[in-house]
Each structure stands twice: as C-alpha cells, then as structure tokens.
Amino acid sequence: MPGSAAAPPPDVNKAVANGIPPPDFHLPFPDKPEIITSNLLRLVELTPNPITTEEWMETIKFLTATGQKCTPIRQEFILLSDILGVSALVDAINNPNIKGATESSVLGPFFTEDAPDVEQGGSIASEGKGQYMYVEGRVLSTDGKPIPGAIIETWETDEFGFYDTQYKDREKADCRGRLHSDKDGKYAYRAVVPIAYPIPADVRALLLKLGRHNIRPNHLHLMVEAAGYQKLVTSLYPDGDDYLSSDAVFGVKKSLVVHLTEVNDDAEARKRGFPKGGSFKLLNFDIVLVSEAESRAAREEFAKQRAKNAVTS
Numbered sequence: 001m002p003g004s005a006a007a008p009p010p011d012v013n014k015a016v017a018n019g020i021p022p023p024d025f026h027l028p029f030p031d032k033p034e035i036i037t038s039n040l041l042r043l044v045e046l047t048p049n050p051i052t053t054e055e056w057m058e059t060i061k062f063l064t065a066t067g068q069k070c071t072p073i074r075q076e077f078i079l080l081s082d083i084l085g086v087s088a089l090v091d092a093i094n095n096p097n098i099k100g101a102t103e104s105s106v107l108g109p110f111f112t113e114d115a116p117d118v119e120q121g122g123s124i125a126s127e128g129k130g131q132y133m134y135v136e137g138r139v140l141s142t143d144g145k146p147i148p149g150a151i152i153e154t155w156e157t158d159e160f161g162f163y164d165t166q167y168k169d170r171e172k173a174d175c176r177g178r179l180h181s182d183k184d185g186k187y188a189y190r191a192v193v194p195i196a197y198p199i200p201a202d203v204r205a206l207l208l209k210l211g212r213h214n215i216r217p218n219h220l221h222l223m224v225e226a227a228g229y230q231k232l233v234t235s236l237y238p239d240g241d242d243y244l245s246s247d248a249v250f251g252v253k254k255s256l257v258v259h260l261t262e263v264n265d266d267a268e269a270r271k272r273g274f275p276k277g278g279s280f281k282l283l284n285f286d287i288v289l290v291s292e293a294e295s296r297a298a299r300e301e302f303a304k305q306r307a308k309n310a311v312t313s
Contacts, residue, residue: 130192146185
C-alpha cells in the first residue's frame with residue numbers, strides 16, 4: 001500500500017523474540033544513535049561476566065588517553081576501531097564485493113584534507129623520502145569503460161614507516177597527493193616504496209596486552225571518486241611482506257596484494273621524472289569502480305542474505 005512502512009527484515013523479528021527492542025532501520029542517520037545506544041545497553045545487560053568497577057574505570061582511562069592522542073590531522077579512535085576489527089566489519093557491510101570491481105579496505109587514521117594537487121606523472125613525495133616507486137594504471141567501470149576525471153587521493157609512509165602527520169615539525173603535506181584520471185581513464189604518479197610500521201601510542205599498548213603484534217604491512221592508500229560511482233577507499237599491499245597474513249587492522253585482501261616490478265634503467269627513471277635516476281619500482285594497477293546503482297543493489301542483496309542467515313542460525 002502506498003506510503004506504508006517497509007516490512008522489517010526477518011532478523012528483527014528474531015531479535016524481538018529475544019527481548020531486544022525492534023529498531024527502525026529506515027530512520028535517517030540523526031535518529032539512529034538512539035537505536036545503537038539502546039542495543040549497546042542491552043548487550044551490556046546480557047554479558048555473562050559482570051563488568052567490575054575497576055574494569056569500567058580502566059576502560060574510561062584508556063578511552064580518555066586515546067582521545068587525548070587525537071588531533072585535527074590524526075584520529076586515534078579510528079585506529080582503535082581498526083585494531084578491534086570494527087572498521088573492517090563496517091567496510092564489509094557497506095561495500096559488498098562485486099565481481100571484477102576493486103575491493104575496498106579500511107581508511108586508517110592518517111587521512112588528511114590537505115593533500116596537494118599533483119599533475120599526471122608528478123610526485124607525491126619530496127626528494128629523499130624513500131626508494132623510488134612509479135604508480136600507474138587506469139580507472140575503469142565494471143564493464144571496462146574508462147572513467148575520465150576521477151579524483152584519486154593517495155597517501156603513504158616514508159622510508160622510516162612514518163606518515164607526515166607523525167612528525168612534530170610538519171609544515172606541509174608530504175607523501176600524499178590528489179590527481180585526476182585523464183580522458184582515457186589513465187593515471188600516473190611518482191611515490192616511494194611504503195614501509196611496514198608499528199601501530200603507535202595507546203592502541204599499540206592494547207594490542208600487546210591482547211597478545212597480538214602491532215605491525216601493519218607496507219601499503220599504499222587510495223581514495224577514488226567519480227560522478228555516478230560509489231566512492232572507493234582501498235589500499236594496495238606489495239607482495240613479500242611478512243605481515244600480509246596477520247595485518248593488525250585486518251585490512252589486507254588477496255585481490256589487493258600487488259607485485260612491484262624492479263626497473264633497473266637509469267634513462268627510464270629520469271624519463272619518468274625521478275631526479276637521481278637509477279632504478280625504481282613499478283606498480284601497475286587498474287582501479288575498477290562500481291556504479292551507484294550497482295553498489296545499492298549489492299548492499300540490498302547483502303542485507304537480505306544476512307537476514308536470511310540470522311533466521312536460519
């Protein structure tokens with residue numbers, strides 16, 4: 001009947017039978033926090049092991065310390081979400097895999113809004129930041145058509161495994177940049193080979209207390225946007241890293257593991273814009289975006305499957 005509310009998915013009925021208040025998943029975002037809060041409180045009530053006052057206080061202290069590490073260019077709470085697997089879960093729910101499309105990955109805490117614009121073939125890293133790497137490829141739709149004018153934001157660590165935001169004397173953005181795909185969907189830029197690094201600060205302490213290592217494998221971040229397409233947040237992981245199978249934030253996916261080709265050609269290095277010539281690593285990767293319609297259909301199908309699994313479990 002026109003104007004009537006959509007029927008709740010089957011898992012909602014199961015939740016109600018278990019004593020959990022029925023949420024309206026069709027509410028706009030500002031009204032959803034109340035649903036989330038009520039479900040969190042219900043979860044605490046159902047916890048089999050009572051939370052002690054001491055445990056509660058230690059948790060408050062930890063969260064306070066985490067918040068104190070946050071700055072306008074560093075989000076420690078995103079890192080906390082990452083190491084607990086929450087970021088990966090939210091990513092999986094909101095970005096179901098579509099055959100042929102580039103898979104998403106976690107954003108991480110080191111994205112900033114001040115990445116400089118870089119021309120095709122330009123460098124995102126100042127000289128001396130690490131081993132030369134040239135990144136190139138195309139931005140395509142799932143049917144193989146080039147996507148011109150796509151905005152590509154990219155960021156990475158330097159040769160010491162640090163992002164620019166981790167340096168106290170940071171004056172401008174480095175090892176990050178923004179460029180556009182050309183009329184044929186092609187993109188290219190100069191960078192440095194990223195380095196694996198330990199997760200910093202209080203979040204690291206939590207990992208070690210849990211008996212987990214605190215290392216992220218080396219990776220190159222990408223955020224890609226184009227009109228009519230779902231925004232893609234992902235990372236590329238060079239093969240051969242010892243921590244690919246045990247990433248501390250669960251970000252690695254098999255399809256995102258890439259091979260870096262060694263190019264030992266001084267003339268070619270200089271031709272591509274590397275000032276000192278010599279050798280460089282070549283990363284070639286085509287970015288395949290899904291349309292907004294494809295993404296919407298995939299999320300709806302994913303939600304239906306989750307509801308079906310909840311009822312049968």
